[in-house]
Amino acid sequence: MDSFPGTWTSTWWSTVPTGVRWRHVLGNTPGFTLWTQRSGVWRFYLSHLPKVESPSKWPFVEIYFFSEDDEHLWGLTNSLKYLMVDRECVLSLSTSRWEHLNVSVPACTERMVKNRV
Numbered sequence: 717m718d719s720f721p722g723t724w725t726s727t728w729w730s731t732v733p734t735g736v737r738w739r740h741v742l743g744n745t746p747g748f749t750l751w752t753q754r755s756g757v758w759r760f761y762l763s764h765l766p767k768v769e770s771p772s773k774w775p776f777v778e779i780y781f782f783s784e785d786d787e788h789l790w791g792l793t794n795s796l797k798y799l800m801v802d803r804e805c806v807l808s809l810s811t812s813r814w815e816h817l818n819v820s821v822p823a824c825t826e827r828m829v830k831n832r833v
Contacts, residue, residue, distance in 0.1 A: 739752075739758075742758070742760055747762060747763055747764070748760060748761065748762060748763055749761055749762075749763045749773070751776075755793045755794040755795065756780075756781055756792055756793040756794070757778060757779065757780060757793050757795075758778070758779040759776045759777070759778050759779070760776060760777045760779065761773045761775065761776035761777070780792075780793050780796060781793065782796075784803060785803075786803070787802065787803055788800050788801065788802060788803055789801050789802075789803050789806050789807075801828055802824075805822060805823065805824035805827065805828060806822045806824075806828070807822075808822070808823040808824070809821065809822065809823060810822075810823045812825070
Protein backbone atom coordinates (compact mmCIF):
# COMPACT_ATOMS: atom_id res chain seq x y z
CA MET A 717 0.00 0.00 0.00
CA ASP A 718 1.53 3.35 -0.98
CA SER A 719 -0.67 5.54 1.20
CA PHE A 720 -3.21 5.54 3.97
CA PRO A 721 -6.32 7.31 2.64
CA GLY A 722 -8.68 9.38 4.74
CA THR A 723 -11.82 11.29 3.84
CA TRP A 724 -13.44 14.47 5.09
CA THR A 725 -16.91 15.65 4.19
CA SER A 726 -17.35 18.74 2.02
CA THR A 727 -19.46 20.37 4.73
CA TRP A 728 -16.37 20.28 6.90
CA TRP A 729 -14.05 21.32 4.07
CA SER A 730 -16.26 24.14 2.82
CA THR A 731 -16.74 25.63 6.28
CA VAL A 732 -14.07 28.27 5.81
CA PRO A 733 -13.03 28.72 9.47
CA THR A 734 -12.88 24.96 10.02
CA GLY A 735 -11.22 24.10 6.70
CA VAL A 736 -8.68 26.90 7.01
CA ARG A 737 -7.99 25.96 10.62
CA TRP A 738 -7.28 22.30 9.76
CA ARG A 739 -5.18 23.26 6.76
CA HIS A 740 -3.26 25.61 9.07
CA VAL A 741 -2.90 22.96 11.80
CA LEU A 742 -1.74 20.20 9.44
CA GLY A 743 0.45 22.61 7.46
CA ASN A 744 2.20 23.85 10.60
CA THR A 745 2.66 20.63 12.54
CA PRO A 746 6.36 20.41 13.50
CA GLY A 747 8.14 17.60 11.71
CA PHE A 748 5.34 17.10 9.15
CA THR A 749 4.46 18.52 5.73
CA LEU A 750 1.03 19.05 4.20
CA TRP A 751 1.10 18.89 0.39
CA THR A 752 -2.04 19.97 -1.43
CA GLN A 753 -2.94 19.41 -5.06
CA ARG A 754 -5.26 21.36 -7.35
CA SER A 755 -7.44 18.27 -7.54
CA GLY A 756 -8.27 18.74 -3.88
CA VAL A 757 -6.27 15.82 -2.51
CA TRP A 758 -4.11 16.52 0.53
CA ARG A 759 -1.06 14.47 1.53
CA PHE A 760 0.35 14.61 5.05
CA TYR A 761 3.74 13.05 5.79
CA LEU A 762 6.90 13.21 7.88
CA SER A 763 9.14 15.99 6.58
CA HIS A 764 12.42 14.11 6.97
CA LEU A 765 11.47 11.22 4.67
CA PRO A 766 13.22 10.91 1.29
CA LYS A 767 11.25 11.95 -1.79
CA VAL A 768 10.02 9.30 -4.15
CA GLU A 769 8.84 9.79 -7.75
CA SER A 770 6.36 12.52 -6.82
CA PRO A 771 6.43 15.88 -5.09
CA SER A 772 5.35 14.22 -1.84
CA LYS A 773 7.12 11.66 0.31
CA TRP A 774 6.25 8.13 1.30
CA PRO A 775 4.54 6.84 3.38
CA PHE A 776 1.80 9.45 3.62
CA VAL A 777 -1.78 9.91 4.71
CA GLU A 778 -3.83 10.84 1.66
CA ILE A 779 -6.95 12.92 2.43
CA TYR A 780 -9.92 13.06 0.05
CA PHE A 781 -13.01 15.24 0.35
CA PHE A 782 -16.56 14.08 -0.33
CA SER A 783 -20.14 15.29 -0.34
CA GLU A 784 -23.21 13.41 0.83
CA ASP A 785 -26.97 13.12 1.00
CA ASP A 786 -29.14 10.76 3.05
CA GLU A 787 -28.29 7.71 0.92
CA HIS A 788 -25.00 8.27 -0.93
CA LEU A 789 -21.49 9.71 -0.75
CA TRP A 790 -19.52 10.96 -3.74
CA GLY A 791 -15.98 12.23 -4.17
CA LEU A 792 -15.10 15.84 -4.88
CA THR A 793 -11.58 15.28 -6.17
CA ASN A 794 -10.98 14.87 -9.90
CA SER A 795 -10.20 11.16 -9.68
CA LEU A 796 -13.29 10.34 -7.58
CA LYS A 797 -15.93 12.77 -8.77
CA TYR A 798 -17.79 10.10 -10.74
CA LEU A 799 -17.76 7.57 -7.91
CA MET A 800 -20.95 7.32 -5.85
CA VAL A 801 -21.25 4.80 -3.02
CA ASP A 802 -23.95 3.77 -0.59
CA ARG A 803 -23.63 5.82 2.58
CA GLU A 804 -24.32 2.78 4.78
CA CYS A 805 -21.54 0.81 3.10
CA VAL A 806 -18.93 3.49 3.82
CA LEU A 807 -20.05 4.77 7.19
CA SER A 808 -20.62 1.34 8.74
CA LEU A 809 -17.08 0.86 9.96
CA SER A 810 -15.10 -2.19 10.91
CA THR A 811 -11.48 -2.55 12.01
CA SER A 812 -8.58 -3.79 9.91
CA ARG A 813 -4.80 -4.03 10.33
CA TRP A 814 -2.61 -1.55 8.48
CA GLU A 815 1.08 -1.87 9.19
CA HIS A 816 1.12 -2.25 13.01
CA LEU A 817 -2.13 -0.33 13.60
CA ASN A 818 -5.78 -1.23 13.87
CA VAL A 819 -7.64 1.30 11.72
CA SER A 820 -11.28 1.96 10.92
CA VAL A 821 -12.29 0.99 7.39
CA PRO A 822 -15.62 0.82 5.57
CA ALA A 823 -17.47 -2.39 6.40
CA CYS A 824 -17.96 -3.13 2.69
CA THR A 825 -14.40 -2.40 1.53
CA GLU A 826 -14.10 -5.50 -0.66
CA ARG A 827 -17.52 -4.89 -2.24
CA MET A 828 -16.65 -1.26 -2.85
CA VAL A 829 -13.38 -2.09 -4.58
CA LYS A 830 -14.77 -4.92 -6.71
CA ASN A 831 -18.16 -3.49 -7.63
CA ARG A 832 -17.83 0.25 -7.25
CA VAL A 833 -21.05 0.26 -5.17
